[in-house]
Amino acid sequence: MNYIDSFLQNQYFISLSTFFAAIVVATVFDVALIRYAKKVTRNTKSDLSENIINIIEKPVYILILFVGLYLSLSHLPLLNDYQFNIDRIFFVVIVFLVTFIISRTSRAIIGHWLHAQEKYRKTPQLITKILSASLYIIALLIILGHFRVNITPILATVGVGSIAIGLALQSTLANFFAGLSIVSDRPVSVGDFIEVEGIVGGNNIAGTVEDIGWRSTRIRTQPDTIIVMPNNKLAESTIVNTSKPRLETSVMVECGVSYNSDLEKVEKVTKDVAETIQKNLPETVDSFEPKIRFHTFADSNINFTVVLRVKKYQDRFTLKSEFIKALKSRYDKESIEISWPVRKVYNEK
Known part of the structure; x- marks a missing residue:
């Protein structure tokens, strides 16, 4: 009995058992919950639930294994001197992993809602990209706060640097804000067939809007070529939108x-x-x-x-x-x- 007790109390055994338990929990989550949930969601009218499950399946599986690995390593006496650095590494990884799950899930929910609304059905990917960038910035601020980094000097430096960057990237920023204007004002939407007057050599451009991005809008012409047009030029041009108010x-x-x-x-x-x-x-x-x-x-x-x-x-x-x-x-x-x-x-x- 003393041998068994000493074996069960062995730190290496506890560490290995903890990681093995994490594998079991992750597998049970994957097999029991995910597969059962997929069967249930297949019978629903909306595909949102199934899309969310597909998005979180692998990240949550990895998250459970990662937590198990962290708890497992914390029981190893050989790593006691490095525990502080291990805590920092695991905190950073877990924050970004959780942010990734939230970002992907939010994009799926917002995309589904926009698609369900007739007037927002063709809203481009710019909105979801801004959302993702905002979430990752919040995650970075959380990490800096956890490490007790004073962000006031960083913000001051960013403020001064942003002036120089703004001057250097004046054209890029103009295109970015023009893209926001196009998304909000909605003179064109993804899928619309438009004619833009006098952009290329004084000739009109006619084609279908493929995407409205951070910097440019992609238009597919009838000869099946892609024209990448800066948002700033598109916003300042005269646009004939033949898809509005209706396609006919x-x-x-x-x-x-x-x-x-x-x-x-x-x-x-x-x-x-x-x-x-x-x-x-x-x-x-x-x-x-x-x-x-x-x-x-x-x-x-x-x-x-x-x-x-x-x-x-x-x-x-x-x-x-x-x-x-x-x-x-x-x-x-x-x-x-x-x-x-x-x-x-x-x-x-």
Whole structure:
């Protein structure tokens, strides 16, 4: 019995047992709680709970093992002289690990809430990045406070240094605050199709907003290239947002027929083609009724406009192409003439 008692009281045995117990607790947490919770959350309508579980599963497992390792090492007499430094190291690691868990969980909750709100559904990642940075700054202040570091001189130094940094990074800070302005004022959102006037060589930029970041906004053009535009330039530019107030947009196609044409017949044939395209093309709004309006006695033709409607602004090229092909084919069958420029010359005798 004395041998068993002395063995159980052995510091190395206690240290090893403590770490083994931490492994058991972490495994039980992973197997019993996480897997059971995943089964329960799969039956819910929202995927928020499952996302949070996926986020905290590994960090919490590591946190339990880390606490167990700390308690295990604290029982080793060989490390008594280093216990103060060990305490500091473990405190720093645990604070940042807990901050990581809180940051990831908060981002998931806020992202889910923003997605659930219609007007915030396309809010970019800038808000969650600011939240994460704020949490890590708070964690750093907690660590400095734990080590009894007087942060007043640090703040004074940062204040003086921030002036110099602000002057050196004036353009970067301008882009950052312009990004905050874009997020708050929301002239554009992620997923919007926009046209920005005269940015690249005086030419307009048109494309879909991919992301609004700290410094720049990424726009994917229709040729599938990415344009990285500084937020400051975007905020100061004239923006045509074709996705607001709604995605649907009208497409006007200019046409013309010769002066010999029967305009009633032209209107009937053109409207028939327009209705067929409007109902059968997947990019169009099938409930929209096309409109035809004659408006100009031109040099060679009587011109008119056909108004169609698409679900998204970027689909207007597809609609125009299909409509022009179908209309030309139908005019040929109906013997409706589209005249080219002609000039008549009269000679007086």
